[in-house]
Amino acid sequence: MFDLSHFWGWIYMLFLITAIPVALMIILEKRSPFKTAAWLMVLILVPIFGILFFVVFGQEYRKTKKFSRKGLKGLNKLRTLASEQLREIGKTHPEPDHEILANENIIKLLLNNSNTLLTTGNQVELLKDGEKTFEAIFTEIEAARHHIHLEYYIFSDDKIGSRLKEILVRKRAQGVEVRIIVDDVGSWDLRKKYFADLRVKGIEIFPFMEVRFPRLTSRVNYRNHRKIVIIDGKIGFIGGINIADRYVEGMPKLGHWRDTHLQLKGDAAACLQVIFAADWYFVSHKNIYGYRYFPKFTEAAGTPIQISASGPDYNWEAIAQAFFVAISNAQKKIYLVTPYLMPPQALLTALQTAALSNVDVRIIIPEKSDARLSKWCSFSYVEQLLEAGVRIYFYQNGFIHSKYLLVDDSFSSVGTSNFDFRSFETNFEANAFIYNRAFSKKLQAHFMDDLQNSREIELPQWQQRSTLFKVRESLAHIVSPMF
Structure with missing residues (x-):
């Protein structure tokens, strides 16, 4: 006769033998607390399948150096x-380029973290x-x-x-x-x-x-x-x-x-x-x-332009670091457009701190999205940004897929990177960092055109969203770091 207690005993033993070593490995890898907590929760809630899921989706290639540039000529x-x-950079010249000097710390950062040349x-x-x-x-x-x-x-x-x-x-x-x-x-x-x-x-x-x-x-x-x-x-x-x-x-x-x-x-x-x-x-x-x-x-x-790449083949998250410095140094304005708003904690804090310092921080994201999980995860950040004084706008004229950032008068970035942890941490991306007042004016006009096709979200209105809406946000917020 089949003994059900023995069956569950073997399942429990299998869980202890497999899940605990995997959990220790995740902890020792020192990932972000959000990713670590998400993976540990999966291992606990769905023990056997959670391990398989981790093996398929959870490996960290940046740390294992799978993507090597060794052998690349030049x-x-x-x-x-x-x-x-x-x-x-920064040496005194008879006629110094003020736009370069104004962004000297970002230029040096990109030279150091990704050998990104200034042209x-x-x-x-x-x-x-x-x-x-x-x-x-x-x-x-x-x-x-x-x-x-x-x-x-x-x-x-x-x-x-x-x-x-x-x-x-x-x-x-x-x-x-x-x-x-x-x-x-x-x-x-x-x-x-x-x-x-x-x-x-x-x-x-x-x-x-x-x-x-x-x-x-x-x-x-x-x-x-x-x-x-x-x-x-x-x-x-x-x-x-x-x-x-x-x-x-x-x-x-x-x-x-x-x-x-x-x-x-x-x-x-x-x-x-x-x-x-x-x-x-x-x-x-x-x-x-x-x-x-x-x-x-x-x-x-x-x-003046720097073309920066980031991805598992680089030691540093170059684009995210440049965004962090630009946002942290902002004095007047930060205008951001992204289809997916899922910032790492450091960038989330930088945006909130800038807004609390009376910097004009405005973000445009789509109300309709081509990725359901990313849409709800993006919405999960809206309330805490609004509470800090960040102005959030939902694009109305279809779907906005643009990825650009404008800070103050002479810094802007346009490229392939979304403002989300997947782009910053796991994807291979490339952005142009542009240090020029004339281009910044053009990009600001571009932003204002997008703003005309967007509706602003007010905090009291957003706090009245339904419980089901909030549950979807929370679930997406928990699950998304694993992907």
């Missing part, structure tokens, strides 16, 4: 250049929405003479994807080198035939970190969220827009898709190339080097 030279710039010979164009962005990208690709490099989280085989494919095939036939990196999860729907068609035409294309059952591991959590284009080492694009029709046509349930992108001409494009070269080496084990890919810096007059 890395030592990059470090040397960064060290030289560190020695030069000055740049022209920057702010691109609003997909139509203008694709028009600009396709125009520059058509004019390419030596190489075209693309790296995207989402790369779709739809109307936009097909148009891009036709142009790339034609340029390759003209002798232009074409290399493409697509994220394996973000571009999961991209058929093998698409890859095969491009490769037959001489175009090199690789998926970033393939995820396949039954080999599914926590690599599903470490995604390449970058959206960058480099043409001939002189022209670059970076921002929130992927290759998909939704960025032009919107989506049925969300409506219009609002986004922001940058076109860069000049030395900053070579810095985007550094990021692409590192990722290309990771997926293909091939180095990209030489003056055709990395033109010599002109050091000409222009817009």
